[in-house]
Amino acid sequence: MTLLFADPSALSHASPPGHPEQVARYDAVIEALADLDLDRREAPLATDASLLLCHPQRYLDRIASAVPDAGCAMLDADTYLSPGSLEPARRAAGGAVAAVDAVLDGSDDTAFVAMRPPGHHAEAETPMGFCIFGNAAIAAKHALHKRGLSRVAVLDFDVHHGNGTQALLWDEPGVIFASSHQMPLWPGTGAAQETGAHGQIINAPLPPGSDGSTARAAWDEILGRVAAFGPELVIISAGFDAHTDDPLAGLNWQTQDFAALTGAILYRARNSDAKVVSCLEGGYNLAALGASVRAHVDTLMRRAG
Template structure:
């Protein structure tokens, strides 16, 4: 069936006018999924201890102290806080962790977390790229440390490199992190030479203009490496800004490409009996975001571990 975690608190994270990471992004995804038979659940508020799996207390305290009573606090040129931002980000983490708990408990084989702000640019002690906490990396650490898994794969097909996830998992031998992303493009990381402290990071940068056929081939190559890891859980950073219509980048994927890549991920998961949890990252053309997210979720719904 696929579990769907979301919460209206996500709409309390309000960026300034003209910012691409806008409140209607979540509604665009939910509207596109409205008629699908999903097990819809509320994303819970994460305990601070979950954030501390990846970020130090000093960082969490700094973010909390910067939340304004009204208006915005700018953390950098791209990343802002509004009065509802901390709850939104904590529920994004809570939703991802709850999804991991549920699939590992056998409640379903797949889950999709529709929350914002996104998370894959947040480094150990730095918010950036619209992101506050490393949501998917935190969920990976929960699977490893709370559930006792030995092998987790984190796969990121957002058009921007997940520098934060890479930073948070750089020294973690139990977690394979793999990414396709446009290069050159923000944040500037993600060269193939960046392989992690244990050789467990796989970066496949793509040239501007790369279309779906080349993207699928890149993921086929990556998934051979994932299959060799024999993961017990696969986490997806599901950004849909590689779509040809997206205004922030220059790849030429279509909704069918996201579906095909998701099916390939699920086929790899099936060989290991792994569950799959996906979490929304980027995607800034609302129409393309909705269509691509639906294609992704329909592929998740087909999977049986």
């Protein structure tokens, strides 16, 4: 069975009116998955020890002290904290760690962490791009340094480059990080020449206006390299803002493209007997987000079955 880690505290992380990373994203995801036969579990709070795998104590202290008593506090041009933000941010990271533990310890092969805020833009001491903590990178480092794995793959198909995940994993020889993303587009990182300290980072920039067939061709090449690496665990940074209806970018993926890419990732994971954990990242058209998450999790469930 596929595990679903979530928590209604995600509704307490508020952004200013009109902000794309809105409370309604969580409702759209949970409603899209409501009738599926999933093992539903609470996303726990990340411990300081887990967060410290990627962020120094002074950063944790700075984020905690920045939480406002009312309204929204701006961390950067588009990243905010509200009075209820710290709990869901910790549960987003904690859910990713718990999902790794659950698939490694149990009989379930796949898990989806349906929490917000997202994480793949957060750097060691820099919140940005709606992200507070580096959820996927924290989960990867937990698998390596706390669970004793040797090879982890982090695969990111969000339309925006996961600059935070890349930075946090730049020096990790036991992690292959691969990303497809529109270029040019914010945050401006993710050139093919960015390959990591050990040649273990793969970036596949996609041209504006390109569709799912272009993405699948790029991922075919990426997944060949991932298969050669032989990961024991695959962590997906699952952003759905490459959808043609998303307002923040200009790729033309359809809902079925997310299912096809998920299936391709699962096929490679099965070949190396790797468990799979997926963490929600972007996706800002609510209808497209719900449909794409549903297609993604449906595909995860077929692997679990």
